[in-house]
Amino acid sequence: MSVSRYLAFLLVAAATHCGWAELPRRIDFGSCIHQDKPQPIWDVIAARKPGLFILAGDNIYGDTVDIEVLRAKYAQLKAQPGYQSLLAVCPLLATWDDHDFGINDGGAEFPIKRESQQAFLDFTDVSPDSPRREREGVYDAKVFEGDGRRLQVILLDTRYFRSPLLIGEVTAPDGKILKRNLPNPDPGATILGEAQWKWLGLQLQEPADLRIIVSSIQVLPEEHRFEKWANFPLERDRLFHLISQTKASGVIFLSGDRHMAEISRVLPEYGSSYPLFEITSSGMTHAGGGSSGESNRHRISTTNFQKLNFGSIEINWTETDPLIRLLVLDAGGKEVQAHEVRLSELHAHREL
Numbered sequence: 001m002s003v004s005r006y007l008a009f010l011l012v013a014a015a016t017h018c019g020w021a022e023l024p025r026r027i028d029f030g031s032c033i034h035q036d037k038p039q040p041i042w043d044v045i046a047a048r049k050p051g052l053f054i055l056a057g058d059n060i061y062g063d064t065v066d067i068e069v070l071r072a073k074y075a076q077l078k079a080q081p082g083y084q085s086l087l088a089v090c091p092l093l094a095t096w097d098d099h100d101f102g103i104n105d106g107g108a109e110f111p112i113k114r115e116s117q118q119a120f121l122d123f124t125d126v127s128p129d130s131p132r133r134e135r136e137g138v139y140d141a142k143v144f145e146g147d148g149r150r151l152q153v154i155l156l157d158t159r160y161f162r163s164p165l166l167i168g169e170v171t172a173p174d175g176k177i178l179k180r181n182l183p184n185p186d187p188g189a190t191i192l193g194e195a196q197w198k199w200l201g202l203q204l205q206e207p208a209d210l211r212i213i214v215s216s217i218q219v220l221p222e223e224h225r226f227e228k229w230a231n232f233p234l235e236r237d238r239l240f241h242l243i244s245q246t247k248a249s250g251v252i253f254l255s256g257d258r259h260m261a262e263i264s265r266v267l268p269e270y271g272s273s274y275p276l277f278e279i280t281s282s283g284m285t286h287a288g289g290g291s292s293g294e295s296n297r298h299r300i301s302t303t304n305f306q307k308l309n310f311g312s313i314e315i316n317w318t319e320t321d322p323l324i325r326l327l328v329l330d331a332g333g334k335e336v337q338a339h340e341v342r343l344s345e346l347h348a349h350r351e352l
Contacts, residue, residue: 024051031256
């Protein structure tokens with residue numbers, strides 16, 4: 001048994017009492033939660049009783065180099081009754097983005113990233129003796145098994161190791177000069193860092209029917225001026241090719257950050273060996289990012305949704321070829337965007 005499979009076995013054995021052993025049929029997720037704003041959306045999500053909830057980043061708005069301030073803001077979120085209600089009905093996994101990392105658009109240069117990592121692990125109740133306390137970065141992976149199926153959830157860290165952004169300017173229609181992140185062609189520039197890349201390659205070789213890869217920033221969209229994998233085009237290409245090289249089937253991306261929601265898809269000619277889908281969901285306490293007319297050549301939802309929202313993946317595991325529903329829901333739990341895909345389509349040499 002490989003080390004990662006053995007750790008997954010220990011996880012299931014130790015956590016059966018709280019539902020970790022179950023194969024989730026509904027995986028809800030969200031991002032961008034300001035600790036000072038009202039949070040009724042937690043009750044809506046808890047009422048759905050998902051099998052798993054994923055925090056995709058900006059879980060608080062820390063924005064500080066004072067670790068005690070950061071810890072206090074995590075405590076403020078954790079004390080939310082709705083958040084506690086969700087923890088009572090399903091397991092939770094999490095990664096971070098810039099604001100809970102501690103600095104807007106921040107990366108490897110952030111001076112208290114080690115202390116911030118420990119605060120994040122405390123917030124997410126990671127054991128004091130966990131190996132995650134010793135390595136750099138908050139990346140992690142979990143496996144769920146049942147009925148002969150395996151679901152793998154991979155949580156990337158797009159902050160701890162990330163190289164500096166290249167910043168340019170763009171003129172808005174109203175004449176304002178706005179900051180724009182530019183593509184960085186430097187082969188030495190990175191999002192994940194070499195240790196995390198090596199770890200990801202090993203994770204993608206683990207057997208799984210469906211793999212959910214959580215990236216706090218968007219993976220597929222290319223045109224907008226904000227943070228995205230396309231700001232580091234060589235890293236984005238490396239990700240697509242790694243999925244292909246490891247023959248990792250069943251990949252779906254989840255992301256947040258943008259204060260809006262949309263569903264995107266890229267076809268195999270971009271470097272993967274089958275279509276890759278991404279659901280972006282943001283935010284749970286505030287929204288309205290980008291613009292309703294924002295270009296995204298890979299968007300398959302009719303538009304981006306700019307009100308409060310959360311995302312969901314629903315899987316009918318009982319079917320021979322499981323149906324997967326990719327969903328964006330509004331603050332009341334109403335479906336506002338949806339796309340369906342069969343698991344067999346998320347394999348090499350298949351086309352939509």
